[in-house]
Amino acid sequence: MSNSSNYPNIDHCNPSTCISGNIMKCKRIIANIFRKHLRPFGITDSQLSILFVVTKASAVNQKRLSEKLYMEKSTVNRNLKRLTDKNYISMDGTSFLFTTEKGKAFLEGVIPHWNNAMAEIREILDQDGENALNLILGKLSY
Template identity: 45%
Template sequence: MEFNNLATADPRTCISGKVMRLNRITANIFRKYLSPFNITDSQLTVLFILSKMGGKKQKELSDIMVMEKSTLNRNLQRLVERGLLTKDEFPLIQATQAGKKLANEMVPEWQKAMNEIQNLLGNEGEQALDLVLHQLQNN
């Protein structure tokens, strides 16, 4: 049987495949530093944002992170269950003192992860990543 379409397509050029692979590479590096705190990449992103920028509504977080609202809800649940976030002032989600304390404690390890990745990327690579994001989000 003839597969003309397949003959013209090259899976190595697939943007989605490249980005998923990129995601796994960076996730593997960050996980090395974050797993001792028993917290994931996504959870840390949420905790960092709320610890730095104060209380946010879920919709606001969802938009900032470009994350589906049900996915965000699940991430928030786990952080609330651990006492790191609170919904006491609904609809605002806020970091608790324990959450801010943990985020504060994690910064040195997060910085190590950043250093490792930045060493691999180089300035040029880091700027390239920002360009990619800028093209996709501001067009």
Template identity: 45%
Template sequence: MEFPLLHATDPTTCISGKMSRISRITSSIFRKHIKPFGLSNSQMSLLFLLSKRQGLTQKEICDILHMEKSTLNRNLKRLFERDYASKKDFPEINITVNGKLLLEKAIPSWNEAMNEIRSLLNEDGEAAVDSILFKLKQTTP
């Protein structure tokens, strides 16, 4: 049996695969630094977003973070249980004082992760990441 398309395809050129590996590598670095705070990368992103923008709905959060609704719900559930986020004014979601206190404690470790990644990427690598994100955001609703 012949598989000409399979034979002719080089998966190492797959942009999705490359982006996934980039995501796994950077996530691993951040996890290492924020692990003591009991937060996942997604939860930290959510708390940062909620600290900067009050009263967002779940749909708005999904749109801003390009996060699946099921992923958002799973992470919000954990943040609600720990009193880091509140749905008291549902459908608006807000960060709590406890969430802000946690971020305040975690930011130095987050900065360490940022510094580690920046030292690996250098200025041109970080600019390339920014450029890729900007270009991809232009094509998504």
């Protein structure tokens, strides 16, 4: 006698259709591509995202950075510590973050490798995949 009849939810559940699981798989695949291209620079894709936002923003604090990147405050704090320890980011007297000259020079050198990672991902996704990704992000962002 099968035990599965005692567990109808398990019988009817198909984890391979889990939206969260599939998004996480995509994130890990993309993160691995970025990791490969960024490894020589000792920076993660999350740290690079923070460095980009701080560099491009006219005025951003930790709270706004967390909201803009949809990152937990603890994740932002941990990554900011690593970036400030490397003297890539600093904070002024008003709690606003800014990119140091060292950070800008570092970013200038990383961008061609980031572009290579982007090109590799775009080749895999194709224009349809990138459009689908942007559609999904647009629907989920509010």
